[in-house]
Amino acid sequence: MSLASRNPCGSSTKGNARLERRLSVGSEVALVVGSWLVPGLGFLVKRNYWRGVAIFLLLNGTFFLGLLLHGTVLVPEFAYSSPSFNIVSVLTFIGQMGNSGASLLCLANDHWNWRIIRPVESDPWFDLASLYLLVSGCMNYFCVCNYYDRYLGRQEPGEKGAKESA
Numbered sequence: 001m002s003l004a005s006r007n008p009c010g011s012s013t014k015g016n017a018r019l020e021r022r023l024s025v026g027s028e029v030a031l032v033v034g035s036w037l038v039p040g041l042g043f044l045v046k047r048n049y050w051r052g053v054a055i056f057l058l059l060n061g062t063f064f065l066g067l068l069l070h071g072t073v074l075v076p077e078f079a080y081s082s083p084s085f086n087i088v089s090v091l092t093f094i095g096q097m098g099n100s101g102a103s104l105l106c107l108a109n110d111h112w113n114w115r116i117i118r119p120v121e122s123d124p125w126f127d128l129a130s131l132y133l134l135v136s137g138c139m140n141y142f143c144v145c146n147y148y149d150r151y152l153g154r155q156e157p158g159e160k161g162a163k164e165s166a
Contacts (some may be wrong), residue, residue, distance in 0.1 A: 028152050035144045037101045042147040055143050063102045063136040071120035073097070073106040092130065096135020098137030106133075 035042035039059040043052035073096045076089035097103045109117045120126060 001031040015035070032144060032148055034148050036098075036140065039099060039101075039140045039143060042144075042151070046151055047149075051080065055140075058138050059136050059143070060102060062132055062139070063099050064138065066132030067106075067117055069125040069129035069132065070118065070120040070123045071126055071133055072110065072117055073103045073133060074119075074130075075107065075110075077086055092134055095134045095141075096130075096137045098139070098141040099133075100140075103133075 031042045031045055034045075038056070040052035040055035043049075043055060050090050073093065074089070076086065077084045078090065079085060106117055108114065118131075123129075
């Protein structure tokens, strides 16, 4: 195989074309949801290994650091008429759910009392820990949008190869 028919990642362009044909609209939606559940999954499937692994390690490392500081994802009060309702808590919860796989683990731990994650709300580091969880979730929202724009977004007919090589 000549060097001209290989892309910088080392895989052949024929292999990429076959991969593209196998991915239907349903599987593309599944990849977006999968990228939300497991950060970097979409990039790994599209053979952008360095970006996928970097996203996975950075986002889950940030989330894990928040857990080490005794933080967790707390479900806020959603009832507007409740005295404990706070819009900032609701928006923080939405942001933290961006890293959904890890966030769902925190919610399951809280719901079923697994005692795997031990949050301490009175800990002086709890607010900083919540910030790490929030940053991890919001970064994953951006990464999922980047994946969508890069591989699945609206493209001109001759533009598909240019987007994938970028």
